Amino acid sequence: MASSAQVKVIGGGLAGCEAAWQLARRGVRVELHEMRPRRGTEAHQTDRLAELVCSNSFRSAELTTAIGLLKEEMRRLGSLVLEVAERHRVPAGGSLAVDREGFAADMTAAIEGEPLVEIVREEVERLPEGLSIVASGPLTSPALSESLRALFGKEYLYFYDAIAPIVTAESIDTSVAFRASRWGKGGDDYLNCPMDREQYLRFVADVLAADKVPTREFERCVHFEGCLPIEEMARRGPDTLAFGPLKPVGLSDPRTGRRPHAVVQLRQDDRDARLFNLVGFQTKMTYPEQRRVFRTIPGLERAEFVRLGSLHRNTFLESPEILHATLQTRARPDLLLAGQLIGVEGYLESTAMGWLAGVNAARIVEGRAPLVPPATTAIGSLVAYVTAPGRRDFQPVNANYGLFPDLAERVRRGAEKKRAHAERALGDLGPFRDEAVGPGRSAA
Ligand SMILES: Cc1cc2nc3c(=O)[nH]c(=O)nc-3n(C[C@H](O)[C@H](O)[C@H](O)COP(=O)(O)OP(=O)(O)OC[C@H]3O[C@@H](n4cnc5c(N)ncnc54)[C@H](O)[C@@H]3O)c2cc1C
Known part of the structure; x- marks a missing residue:
């Protein structure tokens, strides 16, 4: 026509x-x-x-x-x-x-x-x-x-791009996760799951040991530095995540009055604040492993996932x-x-x-x-x-x-x-x- x-x-x-x-x-x-x-x-x-x-x-x-x-x-x-x-x-x-x-x-x-x-x-x-x-x-x-x-x-060029997991707000334990933004900018918009050093190192070890989705042969994997999967960051050294998406700077846990060793931040994903995404948590861990490993994060022990993380083809x-x-x-x-x-x-x-x-x-x-x-x-x-x-x-x-x-x-x-x-x-x-x-x- x-x-x-x-x-x-x-x-x-x-x-x-x-x-x-x-x-x-x-x-x-x-x-x-x-x-x-x-x-x-x-x-x-x-x-x-x-x-x-x-x-x-x-x-x-x-x-x-x-x-x-x-x-x-x-x-x-x-x-x-x-x-x-x-x-x-x-x-x-x-x-x-x-x-x-x-x-x-x-x-x-x-x-x-x-x-x-x-x-x-x-x-x-x-x-x-x-x-x-x-x-x-x-x-x-x-x-x-x-x-x-x-x-x-x-x-x-083919490479992967990333999707971070989303959890329901009601499944987050807010007696552990506290509301705050880094340096107080923007009030208390984020939910923060604090980790002490021991919890953090165990989490890094779990991420490294978890099963991953295999990379497909036809996809040449070139990650953006700003969008690396968490396991790739963990692989680069035990402290990498604590200096990356889990950095605790500008945050103080109201229960202790101190800065935690590491912090997993959750950002509101919908207008009604029913959903929160795990900031920077793109990953190639398999879905069952994501549920298991992410539920070791303090405050997320009972997390209900509405979407899990993944990495996808990106064409340019x-x-x-x-x-x-x-x-x-x-x-x-x-x-x-x-x-x-x-x-x-x-x-x-x-x-x-x-x-x-x-x-x-x-x-x-x-x-x-x-x-x-x-x-x-x-x-x-x-x-x-x-x-x-x-x-x-x-x-x-x-x-x-x-x-x-x-x-x-x-x-x-x-x-x-x-x-x-x-x-x-x-x-x-x-x-x-x-x-x-x-x-x-x-x-x-
Ligand atoms: C998995 C993934 C996660 C991403 N996460 C983020 C993020 O968190 N933050 C961010 O800023 N950016 C993110 N990006 C990048 C994001 O895709 C781009 O920033 C943005 O969506 C690109 O806009 P676009 O209009 O170019 O493409 P799109 O928004 O993808 O729009 C392209 C449209 O073209 C349609 N289409 C494709 N082929 C055809 C065809 N042959 N005929 C007709 N229609 C077709 C598709 O269905 C789609 O609707 C992500 C990308 C991917 C793939």
Whole structure:
């Protein structure tokens, strides 16, 4: 059937939804293809658009972090995802965490309610012809992966990504687990399970000895340093976990008045605070072993698990060899790529790439030149990272200040330096925003 759409978007995840929304805001007719529920992925559990597959956190909202700055930029650029996330915020200290059900339901309703977006629930097996955005994510279906491979002639890299377990709030022993945020930031948003040294060392030994799911032959295992399975951290040395996700700094156990040796933090996962996830507890331990080992954590002896941890395939392209900084592919200027598929990592980073692809596809429809955000901004630094040619050992990244060009002034350190980066970024974003969104106009 002939389509009247001016742009096809493949993938109704965070990037695809943001792209479709930005196109529609600019009066462009869109066909948004999402394969779920007809065909699932290893991680998605619903048929909702923009489903969050793991953590319910969009991470820090503070400007002293690059991800906090990216939030401010996306707010100013009229991001739908950010607006809906803020509407569904749940307490999480200095972070933006959301009620995942409410978030995905609202995102789905927003896109379904947009008259210029037609949602097509089918798997796209081959790259479409005509102006298109592919935002099919880390779990891109094998047929489409093959089509991308055929066009670019590049090998994919496969690696695992992580899901942390979730327990019910009522099954947590709150006479042991205490409420607090590190350094008191954000009040008492987290539940903390304290361990003394003996308990901690026994836990590390249990994690190491537990049965693990074997690594499949076809999957080349490359972990992000920020997303290592706990057993891999434990393997690196007995103290690694106590300096990583189990670090006790900034926390004091009210029962003893002292800092525990290690702390397992649990973060609220839903609006009603019925569910909590174990922060940083991605793992390849088998399900029975996870239940057994995690129930040795003080306060979790009777934990009821609604989801167990796992590690999954993650697919991304070698973008520096493939993409222009406008997110158009070099092979086909009418084909744009976005989201995690291009080698950014994280919910908001993927969203930001969807925003840019949507804005630029709309500009192509309008006969205007596509845009490149300034490299001094958080969004621009990500674009620069994933599109600068000649990079060796390309690996996906989260937003971080290490990607930013140096500041003009010297001798700035720590928080002061980060604030200076944020100040420069928001200054430089202004003219770009005026061009991309219009001075008086909000895109959302
Ligand atoms: C297991 C796992 C855990 C993760 N945990 C986190 C986390 O805790 N925090 C975080 O910030 N990031 C996490 N990520 C990264 C996260 O996936 C991305 O940050 C984000 O969801 C990527 O957005 P996206 O829009 O690129 O892809 P997705 O959100 O995955 O959207 C892609 C969509 O395309 C659809 N699709 C795929 N192939 C086709 C096809 N051929 N035809 C039609 N539709 C198709 C999929 O069904 C999906 O809905 C995780 C990723 C994985 C895989």
